[in-house]
Amino acid sequence: MxxxxxxxxxxxxxxxxxxxxxxxxxxxxxxxxxxxxxxxxxxxxxxxxxxxxxxxxxxxxxxxxxxxxxxxxxxxxxxxxxxxxxxxxxxxxxxxxxxDSDWYSCGSCKCFFNNPQKEVEISNCPLCGSDKVSSNNMEDGTDEQNASKNCNDICFCPSCGYEEGHKLGKPCSQMVCPKCNAKMRLKK
Amino acid sequence: MKVAITSSGNTLDSLLDERFGRCPYFVIYDTESKAMEFIPNPNINAENGAGPASVQLVASRNVSKIVSGEFGMKIKSLVDSLKIQMIVVKEPNKKVSDIIEMLNY
Missing domain, CATH: 1.10.10 (Arc Repressor Mutant, subunit A)
Structure with missing residues (x-):
């Protein structure tokens, strides 16, 4: 075998x-x-x-x-x-x-492209020639967006009632209320 | 410089195909001589391995860029090693002629 x-x-x-x-x-x-x-x-x-x-x-x-x-x-x-x-x-x-090669996106034609030759620096979009290119790591970006979409929890302050959307990876009990500086909690 | 574009038909008015491996036609466009060639894709009904086989097909034409809507998992490492640039166009309803026009900036 x-x-x-x-x-x-x-x-x-x-x-x-x-x-x-x-x-x-x-x-x-x-x-x-x-x-x-x-x-x-x-x-x-x-x-x-x-x-x-x-x-x-x-x-x-x-x-x-x-x-x-x-x-x-x-x-x-x-x-x-x-x-x-x-x-x-x-x-x-x-x-x-x-x-692995880096990924870029173009602001004018909304396309994504990669750069297989690392020695050459990207300054123009290979499709439309626009210089509105920005470097982005597609995988990281989408992961973060999906994570924030899936989380509907709310952090709230027990003393003044201030509420804020929960961020994944950041425990509510470690957050401090921006208004009254009390420790926040997960709203149930 | 040659560019491969995935097409859903064999005319300039056909839409850009959203898949790379199993698109019906490849358009090989030469940006210098403005020549273009439509190649029917033999891998359209392949059970598996359509992507790598298609990469071989377009790489044999010496292209340096590939325009498509989506690339499969097996392709990325292959085109990276061949130094071919991938361009992902996420807009549906783009015609092949639109793409060629954009390439002639």
Missing amino acids: SPRLKKLRKVLNPPVIKGFKPYGPEVGSLNTEPILLHYEEYEALRLCDYDMYNHHEASAIMGVSRPTFTRIYASVRQKVAMAFAEGRQMSIEGGKVYF
Whole structure:
């Protein structure tokens, strides 16, 4: 039986370099075979230790499950440590990945488009040539809109009666009434 | 530069098709020579894999942009790696001739 197929992992940008080389007088006498770092491993290290996301957030960004992300992360730690300890080269290549491109929208023809060449900056709409383009991440935008649509709860202030639409992810008990500075509550 | 437009018919007055993989016709428009070519889509009744097969078809014509109403899940990673730009037009009732007019800004 063939093993289960790996899901494609989302990598934001390819790394700026192809790898690392050790230097020093002992380099020639050591094992010179490079350690292969996959793109998804590089991305996991970048998200976790450079952008300081936790495993849960980082797994969502890469489009894999949290346990899979932790496995990728564990493997990159092992490889980087091995390269340091044994003084070996690291080469970043391969892996089951795709590179995500940014999405833009045009204000005059209302179309959406992406930018497959990251080196080229977008200044005009590719369809109508208008310069009213704005960068947007479609996924984030729609998620937020859907979330606020689905939530009909109301936060209210028990002392003065002030009411406000509830925002998801922000507990009512931590909100402070803008009028009388009392703690607010969820209206039932 | 060549642009692929998904069309629901083989005339300029046909409407832009809202799907990429299973649109009846592709219009390949060359912005420099103003030449256009209508290609019937062989994948219109495909059970699955219509999107990737259609990407192959338009990529073989060396297009650099694709205009359509919607792109499927399997397509995005494919066109990203081929460096083809996707343009999503969310307005129904746009004719192919309207799109070509907009491309000639």
